[in-house]
Amino acid sequence: MSPSDTLANTSSRRDLSQGGERLERRLFIALAGGTLLLTSWIGSLLGLQPQVAQIPAAIGALMLVSPLVFGALKEMKMGRPSGDSLASLAVLAALANNLYLAAGFLAFFLWLSELILSRTAWGAQRAIRDLVELTPDIARLIQNDGSEKETTLAQIRVGQKVRVRPGENLPVDGRVISGQSSVNQASLTGEAIPIEASEGTAVYAGTTNLTGQLDIEVTAVAGESTIGKVESLIREAENAKGHKQELIERLATYYVPVVLMVAALVWFFTSKSEIAAVRDQAAERAVTVLVVTCPGALLIAYPTAMVAAFAAAARLGIMIKTTRVLESASNIDTVIMDKTGTLTTGKFSVGRLAPADGVDPALLLQAATDAEQSSNHPLARSILETAAKARILPRAIRDYKELHGRGVSAQTNDGQVLAGRAQWLMENDASIAAQVEEASKKIEGMSSVHVMLGGRYLGAVGLEDKLRQNASEVVSRLRELGVRKVCIFTGDRLEVATRVGEAVGVDSIEAECLPEEKHEELKYLIRRGHRTLVVGDGINDGPILASAEVGVAMGLSGSDIATNSAGVALMNDDLRHIPFLLELARRTRGIIALNIAAALVLAIVGLALAATGRIQIWITPFYQAGAYIFVIANSLRLVRFGEDVRGAEEIRRSLESSRPVKPTRQAIVQRVTAG
Numbered sequence: 001m002s003p004s005d006t007l008a009n010t011s012s013r014r015d016l017s018q019g020g021e022r023l024e025r026r027l028f029i030a031l032a033g034g035t036l037l038l039t040s041w042i043g044s045l046l047g048l049q050p051q052v053a054q055i056p057a058a059i060g061a062l063m064l065v066s067p068l069v070f071g072a073l074k075e076m077k078m079g080r081p082s083g084d085s086l087a088s089l090a091v092l093a094a095l096a097n098n099l100y101l102a103a104g105f106l107a108f109f110l111w112l113s114e115l116i117l118s119r120t121a122w123g124a125q126r127a128i129r130d131l132v133e134l135t136p137d138i139a140r141l142i143q144n145d146g147s148e149k150e151t152t153l154a155q156i157r158v159g160q161k162v163r164v165r166p167g168e169n170l171p172v173d174g175r176v177i178s179g180q181s182s183v184n185q186a187s188l189t190g191e192a193i194p195i196e197a198s199e200g201t202a203v204y205a206g207t208t209n210l211t212g213q214l215d216i217e218v219t220a221v222a223g224e225s226t227i228g229k230v231e232s233l234i235r236e237a238e239n240a241k242g243h244k245q246e247l248i249e250r251l252a253t254y255y256v257p258v259v260l261m262v263a264a265l266v267w268f269f270t271s272k273s274e275i276a277a278v279r280d281q282a283a284e285r286a287v288t289v290l291v292v293t294c295p296g297a298l299l300i301a302y303p304t305a306m307v308a309a310f311a312a313a314a315r316l317g318i319m320i321k322t323t324r325v326l327e328s329a330s331n332i333d334t335v336i337m338d339k340t341g342t343l344t345t346g347k348f349s350v351g352r353l354a355p356a357d358g359v360d361p362a363l364l365l366q367a368a369t370d371a372e373q374s375s376n377h378p379l380a381r382s383i384l385e386t387a388a389k390a391r392i393l394p395r396a397i398r399d400y401k402e403l404h405g406r407g408v409s410a411q412t413n414d415g416q417v418l419a420g421r422a423q424w425l426m427e428n429d430a431s432i433a434a435q436v437e438e439a440s441k442k443i444e445g446m447s448s449v450h451v452m453l454g455g456r457y458l459g460a461v462g463l464e465d466k467l468r469q470n471a472s473e474v475v476s477r478l479r480e481l482g483v484r485k486v487c488i489f490t491g492d493r494l495e496v497a498t499r500v501g502e503a504v505g506v507d508s509i510e511a512e513c514l515p516e517e518k519h520e521e522l523k524y525l526i527r528r529g530h531r532t533l534v535v536g537d538g539i540n541d542g543p544i545l546a547s548a549e550v551g552v553a554m555g556l557s558g559s560d561i562a563t564n565s566a567g568v569a570l571m572n573d574d575l576r577h578i579p580f581l582l583e584l585a586r587r588t589r590g591i592i593a594l595n596i597a598a599a600l601v602l603a604i605v606g607l608a609l610a611a612t613g614r615i616q617i618w619i620t621p622f623y624q625a626g627a628y629i630f631v632i633a634n635s636l637r638l639v640r641f642g643e644d645v646r647g648a649e650e651i652r653r654s655l656e657s658s659r660p661v662k663p664t665r666q667a668i669v670q671r672v673t674a675g
Contacts, residue, residue, distance in 0.1 A: 036060030181212035292606035301595030317571030329585035415454025
């Protein structure tokens with residue numbers, strides 16, 4: 001953990017504590033002011049002189065209006081007069097007209113509504129802090145002699161080893177090097193079913209170790225851990241403003257002068273009335289107009305809906321970077337998916353070796369293993385796993401190079417070895433075209449890695465990848481949601497991409513693409529007016545994830561979440577979250593539109609009632625509260641959106657785990673062994 005990370009965590013906790021203290025101070029002011037108002041009211045009921053009875057009301061009103069005045073000054077300083085400005089003006093106008101008790105109660109209820117909103121905001125911050133505090137501050141560091149030492153996260157470094165006992169939360173991201181256990185990752189992925197962790201399993205900070213002791217090699221700490229990046233995404237989303245919120249704020253800027261003008265007109269015409277009772281109410285009606293038209297409900301129409309939408313998405317492990325991303329997702333008409341690791345599992349297995357004439361298959365696999373030993377590509381890992389099972393170990397290499405989207409090259413004692421795409425090898429030596437074509441026929445429909453050693457073509461390794469369980473279902477659902485075009489962009493061979501595309505039912509396939517070629521294809525679609533969403537692994541698809549209106553990075557790995565290219569990070573590999581994201585975005589858009597319409601209609605109705613004297617000044621705070629309650633309650637409908645998705649997934653997994661397993665008969669095992 002860097003000093004800046006430590007400082008940020010400490011500052012965040014301090015801010016949270018100070019937020020609670022500020023709420024307590026505000027509550028004290030509200031109670032003190034309310035007590036003074038109540039005293040004044042009781043005094044007037046008991047028949048005290050009006051001048052005496054109104055003294056506590058005047059003091060209480062001044063106490064309660066002061067926070068509103070400070071808020072108004074901030075709004076004026078920013079050049080955006082809004083709710084606090086109108087509220088302060090209304091209370092001060094009531095005081096100027098000797099309506100002390102009315103001004104006091106008006107300020108009290110407005111201040112109370114501010115307190116409720118502050119408490120809601122503080123509660124949201126607290127929820128975020130609770131998520132982050134799933135990561136303990138102390139870790140058990142395993143020292144060189146095998147003993148344990150408790151130390152702070154600030155002293156933990158990548159590469160060190162920590163021990164986590166049953167029932168404890170993991171303090172770091174890492175890889176299990178010893179032990180077996182069940183780990184609950186619901187805090188990150190939203191999946192209630194624990195994973196089984198053993199040697200080599202990647203585990204994450206903030207998740208819970210349930211059953212066994214684990215020794216973990218640290219791969220990321222604090223702000224660089226997965227849960228730390230999740231917090232960063234949430235913080236970015238909190239501070240970001242979408243197009244609609246900016247529009248609302250601009251509207252509120254023009255709204256205040258209009259309301260002031262209307263209030264002035266109401267006062268002018270009422271004060272000129274021939275009826276004395278109406279003239280006496282001129283100031284009160286003008287004040288009532290100011291209060292009843294405060295744009296508070298309008299200003300929270302957007303953020304309350306977005307907070308609820310983000311909560312619904314986070315429950316399913318969908319982390320959205322900014323509100324603008326969710327806005328854009330509501331208009332998507334074209335979805336582009338990578339193949340490997342997106343539509344397919346990305347877990348390859350070597351299906352067939354296709355050596356060239358006169359080449360020993362073992363030599364082909366040895367050369368491929370030598371070349372791919374330093375690569376992190378899924379195909380490379382699969383080749384290494386197969387080689388290990390065949391007891392083929394990678395040999396020493398030098399001058400290793402990885403050419404993005406093409407392949408790898410390295411020097412061995414037997415000469416230069418090249419492993420990668422067929423086209424790349426033929427660019428290096430056009431004479432091998434016939435041999436490449438012959439090898440490709442043997443592994444038709446499979447992904448392939450072609451190999452050359454010392455200028456000699458050795459053949460190809462064919463690898464198979466399984467289609468994700470819900471891939472075709474997801475494509476069908478996208479069409480139901482109005483997506484006009486579903487595409488596959490992949491660097492894999494056309495035959496392999498076609499097999500996957502036909503299985504899931506996509507509209508078009510762009511195969512054998514380099515990353516820059518994928519980018520050009522995407523820009524072509526954008527120029528034609530398509531509103532695009534790209535789903536990829538967040539590594540090779542960086543350019544198109546960044547260029548699309550919405551980029552979605554698949555998977556829980558830290559590199560996926562860390563990528564700045566994608567606007568959305570899926571904490572698990574469930575493709576059904578793509579149509580859910582589009583549904584959520586569209587539902588959120590509808591909720592926001594309804595919030596804005598309701599806030600404006602209530603303001604207009606209130607204005608008409610106040611101008612005609614049909615609503616009393618005492619009622620206006622409750623009228624405002626009604627607008628707040630409608631907007632908040634309408635937005636909160638989004639919080640429960642998606643619960644059926646999570647529930648259905650948990651039921652499905654529970655049924656799968658309870659299915660009986662067909663027994664293996666001993667006689668069959670013996671026959672297979674004997675054969």
